[in-house]
Amino acid sequence: MEGSGILKSSKGKKEDLYHVIHKVPYGDSPYVKAKHAQLVQKDPEAAIVLFWKAINAGDRVDSALKDMAVVMKQLDRTEEAIEAIKSFRFICSKQAQDSLDNVLIDLYKKSGKIEEQIELLKRKLRSIYQGEAFNGKPTKTARSHGKKFQVSVKQETSRLLGNLGWAYMQKTNYMMAEVVYRKAQMVDPDANKACNLGLCLMRQARYDDAYSVLDDILQGRLPGSEDTKSRKRAEELLTELKSRLPQAQFSDLMGLDDDFVKGLEQLMNEWGPVRSKRLPIFEEITPLRNQLAC
Structure with missing residues (x-):
């Protein structure tokens, strides 16, 4: 009888383990x-x-x-x-x-279905500011990859605004997307949404603003800046931004003012013949600066 009980107990443990493993x-x-x-x-x-x-x-x-x-x-x-x-x-x-x-x-x-997505996101945001979200509670239990965690109303609001911003991006309504992303960052800032805001600003050809947002990520000024995926995306966007600008303008954006660039050019000239020794970056800057001066 005792052996039978042990077998049943062992079988029960195996079944429990099976359900845990396979969820x-x-x-x-x-x-x-x-x-x-x-x-x-x-x-x-x-x-x-x-x-x-x-x-x-x-x-x-x-x-x-x-x-x-x-x-x-x-x-x-x-x-x-x-x-x-x-x-x-x-x-x-x-x-x-x-x-x-x-x-x-x-x-x-x-x-x-972008329009349907926008309408549903607006409805969910409306329910939050009307106090109807989470059944009136300040947090809710969420699940991701089998793990439970607590989400605050503040975090949920920022998440929904981020999704709404992306939906507006798909409609190429970049002005509205920017407004929504900035609201999201005011509520609960993070590096991922900052990348999207940077992209949104780039699509509006506002490269100085975009650079400022992306630099905040790379300088670690935002929550989530240490995330490898976010940093890599910020670097990729910065590379795209650089490709859209004349080299002289990007240098100015990076804080390389005229005096600094001229000083470097003078140093390059002192090292040797202009054409053979100057770095490619200065070959690109000089004609562009002359064009801008005209």
Whole structure:
């Protein structure tokens, strides 16, 4: 009898470990089978069929609808996913609506439905300033890559504004995008949104403003500046900015004023013949400065 108990205990531990590793829930319901097909069998088509069964059976409908839409998105069935959320979100709980909105925003973004994306983002922002977000609480629990973390209203506002700014960028409405990005940075600044703001300013040919924003990242003045991805993007944007400007103008932007450049040119001349020894950068600067002087 004692041996039997040990075997059962061992079996139970193995099952627990299985569910932890594969992140699938316990049971034998349609939703559990759908998650098994999605995460263990890696069969998204079968998972969608089973998620539909779960929704029709009323089995964990909130999660089933959201998870099904995510799988559909992965299969490029975005239109179908959008219609599914619109058609069945009314049977989901009030607590699930925010998550469904976020999935819908991603679906609109992927399918190129910019107007719908902007309208939904505005509606979510409106609910925040009307005090309706997070069911009146200052924070909410979010999940990313299987990990839970707390998100404040302030962080959520900045995130939504960032998404709205990007949507306006896709419509080439750069003035509106700039306004939104600057609002986002006022609420909760970070390096990623600063990169987008820098790009927005570049698209308006406001290179000095763009340089200032990108320099804040590279000088570590913004939260997230240490992130490798953000720094790399800022460097790439700065390289693009440099390619759009005459070398003389970029030198001025970097703080290389006329006296400084002339001093370097004089030093180069002292080292040897003008044509053979001067650095390429000064060959480019001189004719451009003469043109500007005229």
